[in-house]
Amino acid sequence: MDAEKTSPHGGLPGAALTGSAMDALLGDPAEETNPVGRTAVLAADERREMLAEGEKLLDAVVLNAEFVPAGLGGRFTSVPRLAEVLRAVWRRDPSLGAGYGFSSFLAAVNVWCAGDAAQRRHTADVLLGGDRVAVAFHELAHGNDFAQAEFQARAQGGGWQLTGRKETIANLRRARALVLFARTGAAVGSRSHSEFLLDKVELPAAGWCDLPRYHTSGMRGLQLGGMEFTDCPIPGTALIGAPGQAVEIALRAFQITRSMFPAVCVGSLDTALRITLDCALERRLYGGTVADIPFVRSTVARAFADLLAIDALASVGVRALHLAPESTAVYASASKFLGPRMMLDAFEDLRAVLGAQGYLRQGPHALFQKLFRDAAPITFTHASRGACLSTILPQLPRLARRSWLSGPAGPADLFDLDAPVPPLDFQRLAVGMPTTDGVIGALAEMAENVRAPGREDPLSRLVARFGAELGELRSRCAELSPSDLTMDAPAAAYDLAERYTVVLAAACALAVWRAGGERHPGRPDAGLLGVLDRLCGRLPGAGVLTAAERASVEAQLFDLAVARFTDRALFDLTARPIPG
Ligand SMILES: Cc1cc2nc3c(=O)[nH]c(=O)nc-3n(C[C@H](O)[C@H](O)[C@H](O)COP(=O)(O)OP(=O)(O)OC[C@H]3O[C@@H](n4cnc5c(N)ncnc54)[C@H](O)[C@@H]3O)c2cc1C
Numbered sequence: 001m002d003a004e005k006t007s008p009h010g011g012l013p014g015a016a017l018t019g020s021a022m023d024a025l026l027g028d029p030a031e032e033t034n035p036v037g038r039t040a041v042l043a044a045d046e047r048r049e050m051l052a053e054g055e056k057l058l059d060a061v062v063l064n065a066e067f068v069p070a071g072l073g074g075r076f077t078s079v080p081r082l083a084e085v086l087r088a089v090w091r092r093d094p095s096l097g098a099g100y101g102f103s104s105f106l107a108a109v110n111v112w113c114a115g116d117a118a119q120r121r122h123t124a125d126v127l128l129g130g131d132r133v134a135v136a137f138h139e140l141a142h143g144n145d146f147a148q149a150e151f152q153a154r155a156q157g158g159g160w161q162l163t164g165r166k167e168t169i170a171n172l173r174r175a176r177a178l179v180l181f182a183r184t185g186a187a188v189g190s191r192s193h194s195e196f197l198l199d200k201v202e203l204p205a206a207g208w209c210d211l212p213r214y215h216t217s218g219m220r221g222l223q224l225g226g227m228e229f230t231d232c233p234i235p236g237t238a239l240i241g242a243p244g245q246a247v248e249i250a251l252r253a254f255q256i257t258r259s260m261f262p263a264v265c266v267g268s269l270d271t272a273l274r275i276t277l278d279c280a281l282e283r284r285l286y287g288g289t290v291a292d293i294p295f296v297r298s299t300v301a302r303a304f305a306d307l308l309a310i311d312a313l314a315s316v317g318v319r320a321l322h323l324a325p326e327s328t329a330v331y332a333s334a335s336k337f338l339g340p341r342m343m344l345d346a347f348e349d350l351r352a353v354l355g356a357q358g359y360l361r362q363g364p365h366a367l368f369q370k371l372f373r374d375a376a377p378i379t380f381t382h383a384s385r386g387a388c389l390s391t392i393l394p395q396l397p398r399l400a401r402r403s404w405l406s407g408p409a410g411p412a413d414l415f416d417l418d419a420p421v422p423p424l425d426f427q428r429l430a431v432g433m434p435t436t437d438g439v440i441g442a443l444a445e446m447a448e449n450v451r452a453p454g455r456e457d458p459l460s461r462l463v464a465r466f467g468a469e470l471g472e473l474r475s476r477c478a479e480l481s482p483s484d485l486t487m488d489a490p491a492a493a494y495d496l497a498e499r500y501t502v503v504l505a506a507a508c509a510l511a512v513w514r515a516g517g518e519r520h521p522g523r524p525d526a527g528l529l530g531v532l533d534r535l536c537g538r539l540p541g542a543g544v545l546t547a548a549e550r551a552s553v554e555a556q557l558f559d560l561a562v563a564r565f566t567d568r569a570l571f572d573l574t575a576r577p578i579p580g
Pocket of ligand 1: 143384385
């Protein structure tokens with residue numbers, strides 16, 4: 001470990017960033033002269049360029065250091081903190097967030113999980129030196145179907161020879177290094193691919209070329225590139241881990257990256273809700289404001305509740321990497337499945353409030369259409385929602401039999417979002433099937449407590465509803481047959497996996513509210529009822545709240561949303577003040 005600390009960039013300036021520090025750095029979005037304000041963000045999108053001034057600012061605070069473990073001279077110590085910092089960037093400009101650095105982190109995590117000391121040192125130096133690392137996994141022809149990846153690495157002498165194409169890879173052209181997924185064996189199965197760490201500076205020029213940039217409808221500033229290799233020699237030291245280990249390494253790294261996606265991307269929904277309120281409170285129709293229309297007030301309240309639900313699920317998910325790594329193989333995919341769906345649904349609902357204002361590329365609310373376009377890829381990049389469900393499905397029978405309704409709740413700090421987390425141990429992220437589920441354990445505990453007679457209040461009824469759903473899921477998942485757990489599983493089996501994600505989100509919200517104490521400003525009672533009511537709506541069967549109860553919760557949530565808008569506070573679970 002000492003050798004790992006020897007870095008030419010040792011003594012890196014600056015303390016670890018926080019979400020507040022990033023917000024302060026980005027400044028008031030409405031300020032016309034702010035080089036990273038709303039106007040500049042929109043102009044860069046129109047030019048299909050990265051926000052150059054934003055990249056300069058992030059360079060100045062060495063954002064890359066946040067991706068490098070502290071033991072290697074960087075500042076990466078906590079996934080929740082990193083997610084909070086990146087969420088602040090996403091609130092301003094998702095293209096900047098993805099294009100500046102998140103893709104570097106997605107790549108580097110593979111090296112932190114399985115690289116040797118020299119590879120770890122090199123990756124750290126590339127990042128601390130201000131360069132990017134790309135993660136070249138996908139081939140357009142095969143998408144999520146990694147097992148079919150054709151890109152070949154053939155053993156040659158002591159090294160390897162690369163042939164094939166990688167496409168739609170973020171920052172590929174401007175990255176200095178890349179983590180590459182390649183076929184190294186002919187057999188069908190999970191041991192036929194390997195990962196490599198390449199430094200483009202060291203590649204022979206005749207062995208590779210860049211492909212033209214791929215253009216997209218959202219994230220238009222993000223440079224999606226491709227590369228073609230022809231018999232390109234690389235040294236044996238480029239191999240990460242052992243031959244045939246790529247799927248295993250990726251499965252470990254994906255637990256971190258899939259967990260982070262919703263935790264980070266939900267930032268753009270915060271801004272979208274702010275834009276919607278800005279429009280609804282000021283625009284006049286029928287002799288009042290748009291915000292006077294009951295339908296609009298409910299829509300805003302529901303989107304606010306959805307944002308809180310995504311935050312609870314994602315926040316517990318990133319904390320679990322530190323505090324319950326034995327279970328994150330299932331939490332990460334659940335979070336990547338449900339968070340993005342809820343986020344895009346909320347965007348769609350808010351668009352119904354903004355109407356034409358949310359579609360126009362000019363005017364005071366033009367940022368909305370850019371954020372919506374930028375948000376779209378969250379459902380399919382990295383891993384599609386279907387692929388996430390197919391990862392969850394085989395894990396359910398074992399969890400149902402061994403853990404649900406019998407296993408204990410996770411540690412208290414898992415749900416206390418203000419508690420520090422212990423160091424992340426990459427090796428503890430299990431590749432096999434989890435057998436414990438402490439988040440569901442917390443729900444089971446709470447459901448047991450509301451069984452007492454006379455508990456008829458809305459919260460108790462909602463807890464009981466999710467407890468009953470867990471009971472049914474347990475019976476049905478325990479009975480799944482082996483053919484229900486494969487890619488060819490019937491839709492009914494996928495439905496069970498989806499219902500698990502909803503119950504998991506409810507468990508996260510309940511446990512986070514319980515841990516936050518009575519009067520946490522970011523966790524109002526109406527927020528929890530709204531979250532559970534919205535999640536209930538994603539389950540089969542009737543809702544739990546009466547029409548009058550729902551109207552009351554939504555009225556309170558709308559007022560809370562307006563208060564946070566007026567006070568310039570975040571809509572998420574922190575309710576933290578922001579500049580402007
Ligand atoms: C903005 C952006 C940035 C990107 N950056 C990178 C990058 O840096 N590195 C990189 O390697 N790639 C990158 N990609 C590629 C991207 O991650 C892949 O395109 C994607 O993961 C592969 O999915 P696909 O959309 O081609 O879907 P496909 O795999 O073709 O799937 C099509 C559909 O089939 C269904 N399906 C697929 N698999 C399953 C399953 N297992 N179970 C059930 N249903 C399933 C789903 O409905 C899915 O939507 C990027 C793409 C974009 C748009």
